[in-house]
Amino acid sequence: MFLDSHTHMVSRTTDDYERMASAGVVACIEPAFWLGQPRTNVGSYIDYLSLICGFERFRAGQFGLRHYCTVGLNPKEANNEELAEAVLEILPRYALKEGVVAIGELGYDEQTALEDKYFRAQLELAKELALPVMIHTPHRDKRQGTLRSMAVALEHKLDPSFVVIDHNNEETVREVLDRGFWAAFSIYPFTKMGNERMVEIVRTYGAERIFCDSACDWGVSDPLAVPKTAELMRRGGIAEEAIEKVTYGNPLAAYGKSGQIKEDDWLNPAPIDQRTLYMGNSVLRGGQTPKVGPAPASGSAALGDLKIV
């Protein structure tokens, strides 16, 4: 079983859902982010947030995946002050929706004053509601942006065990772990992290507070990145227990602090949920006892080319 803790499923097809389900992905988390182009008004934000905690959640359920999301104003759009003010106003409407597991993606893009202002305001909201935070670390000036994100979170007295720093690489991981934060790695071709590098990260740093995700979205990305990385780790001789943590257990523990995501959601769904949202994972039908752990190696052929560079 895998948990992909960073997916933009609104940009993906039903084929992707089917492939994820058959590769053993039981749940995914959809962080609120930008659309690839800037939103021009708060209404666009409202519809988007309603979509990721509404229809997309329902749609995933039809394919046997449980779907969760994070809500927040992303750092790129924090630079549109009028929009940002309006979004901050409506965020409390969404922060306690069912399946909202964190406030995010937050953080910095170009580290402007406005980005800083709205990052801090949202950290305060997360603290007030006792929700975890998902931090997007910038593509450019990454190391400084990462360090600054952590310093600001600590300045606002957030418990690092409630904060996930995402899109890490070899240059940021040590400092994230040293400060007690969760270190997530997006296995995303060309711009973020390759999965052979990921295997080396786990070999070097172990599996404590480390996990990987696909960050699959509207760009060239791979919704099977997590199962593929698990298989690559197995071939690289990483222990099963560590693979399980990096691809399932750790993101569940981190976002589970919201109280909105539990293993029972997919292993033992309440009948009332089956009536409404969730068609069940065919892998688990027929009274089988699901096994916690990576999909069997025999299934790896279906994953195609394992390497993501």
Add this chain to the structure above:
Amino acid sequence: MTTPKRTSQELLASWVVARSSPAAADWFLGQLERLKTSPSEKDIYLALGYATRKLGKGDLDLKAEERAAASAARPAWDPSDWSIDQAARIAFVLASQTRDGAAFKARLETLFNTADVWELIAFYRGLPLYPNAVQHVARAREGTRSAMQPIFEAVAHRNPFPMEQFDENAWNHMVLKALFIGSKLAPILGLDERANPPLMRMLCDYAHERWAAQRPVSPELWRCVGPHADGAAVEDLARVLATGGRLERQAAALALAAARHPDAERHLRGVPDLHEAVRAQQVIWTDIARA
């Protein structure tokens, strides 16, 4: 001695309290009080948001006398499959009513527009309890357009709002859509009372479409065909009687028994066993829906 009749709002509150721990009940009653006295928008959203966290999503599982109190408070109101948090959320929505009907309507629209799936189900189930029903028809129709079956069913099933407020076109499309998405007809309130000739025509056309595609036709479809069946519809029913499976033949016999068309009787006489079973009420629509 008779107990004074209680309002739907009072009933909802009493059901939630009776099914909650003392701490959760205190929280619930505290929020209710707060919402009655000029709450901020944030107060409302946080109360609604915390409802599942504080009270859980267990079934209300109403006792017989509670169900009777419900229909006494609001005719045809059937909250028998509501959950505790849904009752609490509707209690919150009703508590936040203001004297200004337009302001309440606007707030309700905002709640609908920013709801998650579970909240949408609650808000749509609450439709028969909101003041000034006619204001909410467009919203109810929006619910029946949903691509999410549980949302559609929150309006269509065990909800008196559509039978009371929908015009014929809205009603007919709701019934047809129920069949189209594989939802049951039996839980739709007013199904027999609101059957009408145009719906009969739409349903027969739909059956022909399904037959042409060699797809199965729900036996429940014929329930709304029978009472207004014309000659062509009676021929369709005769076809089902001759070629259908067990449930389909039962449904066709029931529909023919409800038909006023002169040919209906003749076809029924051709199947004496079924005819008798229908007359003796051994074959009924709710059993067909359940099968």
